Amino acid sequence: MSLFGTDGVRGKAGVDLTAELATGLARAVAVDLAGPAVIGRDTRRSGPMLSAAVGAGFAAAGVDSIDLGIVPVGAVSVLTPALAGGCGVMVSASHNPADDNGIKFFAADGSKVDPDTEAVVEDRYLNALPSRASSEMGRQVALPDAEDRYLDHLLSVAGETLGGMPVVLDCANGAAFSVAPRFFSAVGADVEAINVESDGARINDGCGAVHPEGLAAVAAGRVGLAFDGDADRCILVDEDGVTCNGDVILAVLSEHLLERGNLPGGRVVTTVMANLGLRLALRDLGIEIVETPVGDRHVTEAMRAHGAAIGAEQSGHVVFSGQATGDGLVTGLRVLEAMRDTGSPLRELRRVMTEYPQVLINVPARNRGALAGAPAVWEAVARAESALGDAGRILVRESGTEPLVRVMVEARTHADADRAARTVAAVVEASLA
Numbered sequence: 001m002s003l004f005g006t007d008g009v010r011g012k013a014g015v016d017l018t019a020e021l022a023t024g025l026a027r028a029v030a031v032d033l034a035g036p037a038v039i040g041r042d043t044r045r046s047g048p049m050l051s052a053a054v055g056a057g058f059a060a061a062g063v064d065s066i067d068l069g070i071v072p073v074g075a076v077s078v079l080t081p082a083l084a085g086g087c088g089v090m091v092s093a094s095h096n097p098a099d100d101n102g103i104k105f106f107a108a109d110g111s112k113v114d115p116d117t118e119a120v121v122e123d124r125y126l127n128a129l130p131s132r133a134s135s136e137m138g139r140q141v142a143l144p145d146a147e148d149r150y151l152d153h154l155l156s157v158a159g160e161t162l163g164g165m166p167v168v169l170d171c172a173n174g175a176a177f178s179v180a181p182r183f184f185s186a187v188g189a190d191v192e193a194i195n196v197e198s199d200g201a202r203i204n205d206g207c208g209a210v211h212p213e214g215l216a217a218v219a220a221g222r223v224g225l226a227f228d229g230d231a232d233r234c235i236l237v238d239e240d241g242v243t244c245n246g247d248v249i250l251a252v253l254s255e256h257l258l259e260r261g262n263l264p265g266g267r268v269v270t271t272v273m274a275n276l277g278l279r280l281a282l283r284d285l286g287i288e289i290v291e292t293p294v295g296d297r298h299v300t301e302a303m304r305a306h307g308a309a310i311g312a313e314q315s316g317h318v319v320f321s322g323q324a325t326g327d328g329l330v331t332g333l334r335v336l337e338a339m340r341d342t343g344s345p346l347r348e349l350r351r352v353m354t355e356y357p358q359v360l361i362n363v364p365a366r367n368r369g370a371l372a373g374a375p376a377v378w379e380a381v382a383r384a385e386s387a388l389g390d391a392g393r394i395l396v397r398e399s400g401t402e403p404l405v406r407v408m409v410e411a412r413t414h415a416d417a418d419r420a421a422r423t424v425a426a427v428v429e430a431s432l433a
Contacts, residue, residue: 166223167223223345268287270291
């Protein structure tokens with residue numbers, strides 16, 4: 001049994017992710033803490049229950065906790081070190097549906113905890129190892145001005161005003177529902193905000209970064225920014241309603257940084273999921289690519305190791321040097337600033353790269369790790385890669401957040417990509433049935 005995936009622990013709230021599990025994980029984490037736990041959450045209805053359970057686990061171990069309330073994940077990352085926290089916790093299932101929830105843990109510096117730490121916590125929990133004993137209960141206190149403190153941080157990293165630039169924000173009925181409109185208005189954008197319900201019942205429901213088509217219909221000649229449930233992702237739509245995912249954002253901002261001499265070493269970081277078009281565009285710009293596994297934690301680690309100024313995932317996670325983790329509000333700001341600095345609309349800036357057709361098929365998988373023992377899958381991949389030649393790419397991997405195997409194929413034409421993806425997906429399904 002494995003609790004942690006690519007981005008924390010996730011599952012159906014109250015079924016897979018219970019109050020008991022949340023409390024137990026907090027007690028397992030508390031063993032090594034030297035400061036209070038800083039806890040934030042998104043708008044999901046299960047959020048108060050689970051964040052209270054996390055706080056109870058820390059309290060039982062004699063560790064204080066600070067409740068930030070509903071804030072984006074970026075606030076947890078920033079406020080954990082600012083409040084001298086021993087760790088940060090975000091209760092959120094990010095882009096998952098409203099009935100799911102999750103728990104992400106952050107180190108004292110605001111970065112996501114490393115896999116080794118997760119393994120230790122998981123071992124303590126699953127094997128009921130002794131937890132921290134305390135003669136006193138930890139205190140749980142609220143921080144009513146958490147959003148204001150986070151907003152002050154965002155304003156400190158913003159540059160010149162956006163000068164009335166018209167922008168539409170899709171807040172996904174999630175954690176950014178309040179602070180995103182406040183922030184972009186404060187930096188000089190002419191803001192219209194949609195999907196700003198705060199009860200969590202419709203978080204990510206046909207909206208936000210996972211469903212930018214709704215934003216495209218509303219933006220009508222304006223640039224749109226779509227966040228996900230905890231606002232670590234940002235996907236944009238240009239003035240023509242065309243989606244700009246993390247690959248496009250990375251291409252646009254890499255060129256912008258390069259032209260201004262702000263791309264040290266001429267390198268950027270991306271993941272194995274990056275579009276072939278991005279790879280070709282960066283090659284033409286003379287920019288080196290450092291490739292990592294999927295997960296913004298891997299991106300951040302590689303950026304530090306290679307001294308890169310920027311790294312990104314296709315899903316819209318973008319990290320800049322100086323950040324402990326990605327923040328969708330900062331990502332959106334940087335693209336708008338590139339538009340302001342160049343005087344060019346996003347529809348022109350995005351032309352730095354041409355996206356290759358990419359087909360992604362998700363195949364249900366009951367057990368993690370089953371893919372490695374399925375030789376028929378890898379034989380099918382080899383045959384499909386041979387047929388595509390140098391004009392395509394195939395990636396088959398297990399999801400780190402859901403019980404799925406993802407089959408991704410890129411090719412010169414959508415028909416070629418679709419054909420190869422369906423062929424491989426059929427073998428995956430048959431092998432894992």
